[in-house]
Amino acid sequence: MDKDYYKILGVNESDTAENIKTAYRKLARKWHPDVAGNSPDILLKFKEINEAYDILSDKYKREEYDKVRMFYDYAKNGSSSYEKKQTKETEEKSYSSNPQNKSFSFKWGDFIPKKQAQQTYEKKEKSISKRGINIYAEVEISLLESIQGVKKVINVVQTGVCPKCGGRKFVNGTLCQYCNGNGEHSKHKKFTVKIPAGIKNDSKIRLANEGGAGINGGQNGDLYITVHIKEPYGCKTEGLNIIKTIAITPYEAVLGTTAEIKTFEGKYSVKIPPLTQNGQKIRLSGCGIVQNESVGDIIIVVEIRIPKTLTNEEINLYKRLAEISSANIRDDFYDRQD
Numbered sequence: 001m002d003k004d005y006y007k008i009l010g011v012n013e014s015d016t017a018e019n020i021k022t023a024y025r026k027l028a029r030k031w032h033p034d035v036a037g038n039s040p041d042i043l044l045k046f047k048e049i050n051e052a053y054d055i056l057s058d059k060y061k062r063e064e065y066d067k068v069r070m071f072y073d074y075a076k077n078g079s080s081s082y083e084k085k086q087t088k089e090t091e092e093k094s095y096s097s098n099p100q101n102k103s104f105s106f107k108w109g110d111f112i113p114k115k116q117a118q119q120t121y122e123k124k125e126k127s128i129s130k131r132g133i134n135i136y137a138e139v140e141i142s143l144l145e146s147i148q149g150v151k152k153v154i155n156v157v158q159t160g161v162c163p164k165c166g167g168r169k170f171v172n173g174t175l176c177q178y179c180n181g182n183g184e185h186s187k188h189k190k191f192t193v194k195i196p197a198g199i200k201n202d203s204k205i206r207l208a209n210e211g212g213a214g215i216n217g218g219q220n221g222d223l224y225i226t227v228h229i230k231e232p233y234g235c236k237t238e239g240l241n242i243i244k245t246i247a248i249t250p251y252e253a254v255l256g257t258t259a260e261i262k263t264f265e266g267k268y269s270v271k272i273p274p275l276t277q278n279g280q281k282i283r284l285s286g287c288g289i290v291q292n293e294s295v296g297d298i299i300i301v302v303e304i305r306i307p308k309t310l311t312n313e314e315i316n317l318y319k320r321l322a323e324i325s326s327a328n329i330r331d332d333f334y335d336r337q338d
């Protein structure tokens with residue numbers, strides 16, 4: 001076992017699926033070749049992150065992996081990683097008292113001659129077929145795109161069989177130089193993904209067999225694309241209706257005004273009538289989202305706001321207003337609650 005998937009994702013054996021997902025997403029964003037560059041090292045790193053997530057995000061694969069990992073640790077160190085934590089201190093003590101102990105670690109290969117080990121390994125690698133790993137990608141679309149459907153091009157790092165050694169890791173008995181004995185080769189591949197109309201936020205689209213290549217005739221893994229929907233600033237949708245809040249000043253609320261609003265469907269001039277109350281709704285029929293034969297409305301929600309800075313003259317006018325005001329809105333308010 002040459003890869004520690006927990007280490008790769010920077011998580012612990014005890015971490016929850018949610019923590020693992022968060023760690024993965026952070027790393028996947030950081031090391032995506034679109035962001036981090038295209039060097040072979042980065043491709044390899046990105047591939048490893050994906051591979052680790054493929055195993056650790058799947059309950060059954062993770063259980064299997066934990067078992068193998070524990071067994072491997074046991075064989076290698078004479079204790080599992082769990083036990084190791086507890087005995088680390090005593091181990092260190094015995095190391096310092098007997099330096100010879102430091103070299104006490106073995107690989108299975110140490111017990112059989114090198115040539116034979118290599119042949120056994122090659123033979124084993126040839127005969128076992130393995131399913132390719134699943135690959136995970138993310139794409140962000142606008143709200144309008146989610147309603148109408150859209151096609152998006154995404155760039156994925158796909159792992160296939162090494163073209164030099166055909167996945168056998170060795171060429172004429174020596175380690176393949178092309179893939180450094182990994183048997184795999186990573187490359188970029190662009191996919192055009194059709195995102196259906198009406199898709200929900202965080203939905204996953206599966207492209208079967210577009211993940212990592214299967215080994216020795218094994219099936220390919222799948223590609224999973226998570227779709228994130230970006231809500232436009234200041235707009236919300238409810239079905240085909242667009243809900244938009246607009247701010248007006250107290251005097252605009254009293255006297256009425258015309259306000260220009262912008263939604264992702266276009267610009268509109270909205271007449272705010274005199275004596276408009278806070279939270280009042282104005283409906284623009286048939287101006288909402290169009291889908292198939294139906295069309296929604298725009299619903300404007302009016303919010304009365306007081307400007308953060310007022311001049312002395314304005315303050316004086318409010319003072320004057322306070323002196324001459326005849327209305328008693330609190331009485332009205334409590335009457336209405338009864």
Ligand SMILES: [Zn+2]
Pocket residue numbers: 162163164165166167169170176177178179180181182183184
């Ligand atoms: Zn190779």
